[in-house]
């Protein structure tokens with residue numbers, strides 16, 4: 001993934017999260033959205049489907065680690081790692 | 086969004102209708118009374134590929150898209166919700182979840198068997214003290230020498246009476262985890278349950294697990310991710326099946342009502358010519374149409390693997406299960422005494438519809454999910 005698509009990834013992730021947590025709730029790229037209680041019980045599954053559809057990756061059992069999914073920054077790093085493989 | 090059925094989907098619907106009208110509908114009331122569906126029917130469903138409808142052809146499935154699978158659930162649900170329940174727990178909750186999250190070994194072993202109905206599967210989540218609040222389950226696992234010992238009781242498990250494979254969700258040190266447990270595992274016993282209001286032929290049972298040991302390779306999904314990964318995937322799949330099945334109930338009630346209104350005479354005219362009957366039919370048909378569109382929309386988004394498909398599936402299940410109840414109640418009313426008697430299917434639809442608002446996340450649980458999504462932003466809903 002080149003730098004342009006990297007920047008694009010972050011925007012796409014933010015956009016997805018905004019829709020899920022609400023436009024009026026503030027959170028930064030380093031904030032743990034799970035720990036902050038910003039999402040409901042369906043969110044983890046929605047997130048997996050979103051990542052697979054938007055970035056053409058397959059989320060495997062071993063990828064399921066809260067660390068990978070907890071912040072915008074970590075999500076971006078996770079996508080880059082999957083794309084590099 | 087184009088919700089028109091393709092030629093293939095139309096051909097499949099024709100096939101499903103023909104199967105249902107000859108092999109299922111004439112016998113569904115008898116199954117309901119007897120409290121079971123016969124093994125011959127299950128064998129037929131397997132041979133038709135209806136138990137592995139969405140599984141890839143390489144696993145012996147029919148490789149149908151989600152929209153076609155919705156049509157299958159609708160048509161089967163139109164005749165017999167108990168049979169549709171088998172498809173829900175076997176295909177949607179279990180086989181599709183193994184397909185998504187199973188290891189290579191689990192997929193290669195189980196999917197060909199499940200696809201043809203050579204083995205049947207059930208999903209064990211609920212317990213005497215844990216229903217909607219799935220995190221409250223008490224069934225436990227403990228790790229010992231690389232194996233896992235399961236202890237506890239699962240309750241209300243559809244087709245547990247005859248299933249060969251159970252997904253068992255249990256709690257333990259590493260968090261809630263799902264396991265594949267075979268029927269013949271020592272320590273597993275099945276206690277059939279009777280007296281259920283609807284889907285009376287769905288052969289529900291309790292599963293008792295006492296020092297039941299399974300190897301580590303039977304863990305389904307990631308350890309500790311039983312709820313967000315396995316249960317959520319399974320329930321999302323199951324909701325789509327129940328949504329379309331509920332639509333089937335409502336359509337059956339509508340079709341039977343129109344048929345009856347065309348032939349029954351009171352006060353010197355056919356029921357269909359009374360204005361209040363027209364109102365009833367109009368309300369029923371509008372609800373059925375709205376549920377049809379929500380189910381098709383969910384199927385369309387599921388085929389696109391759109392993340393919004395999850396909440397849209399919830400919306401379809403919420404609406405279709407509720408209107409199955411109102412439409413069935415209207416159908417009973419329109420049939421008068423006959424609607425209350427077991428010589429017709431209407432009373433069965435009425436009872437089956439009640440169950441649809443309880444399983445796969447009750448109406449109230451869907452309301453919580455849908456409202457939360459709506460409050461966060463209407464973009465994912467509208």
Ligand SMILES: Cc1cc2nc3c(=O)[nH]c(=O)nc-3n(C[C@H](O)[C@H](O)[C@H](O)COP(=O)(O)OP(=O)(O)OC[C@H]3O[C@@H](n4cnc5c(N)ncnc54)[C@H](O)[C@@H]3O)c2cc1C
Pocket residue numbers: 174207208209210211212215216217218240241242243244281283284287289440443444445446447448449450
């Ligand atoms: C025919 C049938 C087949 C079934 N098959 C299976 C199966 O195959 N596998 C399986 O695991 N389970 C199965 N179940 C169980 C089913 O999943 C549960 O019944 C369901 O989850 C509801 O749980 P409960 O019955 O314990 O009700 P409870 O969770 O105790 O709820 C009771 C009532 O309170 C409401 N309620 C609960 N929480 C809230 C809340 N937060 N806010 C507002 N209202 C709330 C509910 O909506 C419901 O109306 C089956 C049930 C039936 C009837």
